[in-house]
Amino acid sequence: MSDKMKKNILLCSLVVILGGCVAGQRQTGGLDDLLEPTVVFHATDGSYILSCLNGTGSLRSSEFNRYFQEAEKGVTSGTDEDKLRFICLSLNSKANYKQFRQGVDLLRQYIRQHPDSREEMHGLMNLVQRLDKAKVTRWSNRKKMLDEKEELEAEVASLQARVEVLLREHEQDTVKIQELRNQIEQLKNIENIIKNREHGS
Secondary structure (H helix, E strand, O other), rough: HHHHHHHHHHHHHHHHHHHHHHHHHHHHHHHHHHHOOOOOOOOHHHHHHHHHHHHOOOHHHHHHHHHHHHHHHHHHHOHHHHHHHHHHHHOOOOOHHHHHHHHHHHHHHHHOOOHHHHHHHHHHHHHHHHHHHHHHHHHHHHHHHHHHHHHOOOOOOHHHHHHHHHHHHHHHHHHHHHHHHHHHHHHHHHHHHHHHHHHHH
C-alpha cells in the first residue's frame, strides 16, 4: 500500500471519527434541551389578591357593587379563587366598612385553612390590620368631629335664640321708651298750658 493511499485512508478515518463526534454532540445537546426543566409560574394566593386589587382599582361604583354581589354569592360555593376574589374586592377603596370587615374575617379563615401559604398571607393580614386601624381611627376622628359639629350647631342655635329674645326685648324697650317720651312731651305741653293760663289770669 502506497503512502498516498495510507494518507487518504487516515484522512477519511479522521473525517468519519470527527463527524461522528459532532453528530453525537448534537444528539446529546438535543437531549439536554429536552431534559432541561420547564419552569411554570403559579401565582401565589397573596400575589393573586394584589394583582386583583391592581386590576379592580379603577372600577366605577356601580361595577364594583355588581362584582361584589357576584363574589359574595361565589364565596358560598367554596372555591379558593372565589374566596380570594371576595377578599380582593373587600380591600377595594370603594368597599364600605362592613364589606371590609367581611373580607378580613374571610382572610383570617383562609389563613387557617391554608397553612402552606400562611407566611405570605400573614404578611398581607398585617397590612390589612394596619389598614383596619387606620380606618377605625379615621372613623373615630370623623365621629368626634361630627359630635363636636353637633355641639357647636346646638350652641349656635341656642345663641341665635338668645339673640332673637334680646332683639324682641330691645324692640319692646324701644317702644316703651318712645311711649315714655310721648308722655313726657304731653306732660310738658300740659305744663306749658297751665303756665300760660296762670300768666293770662
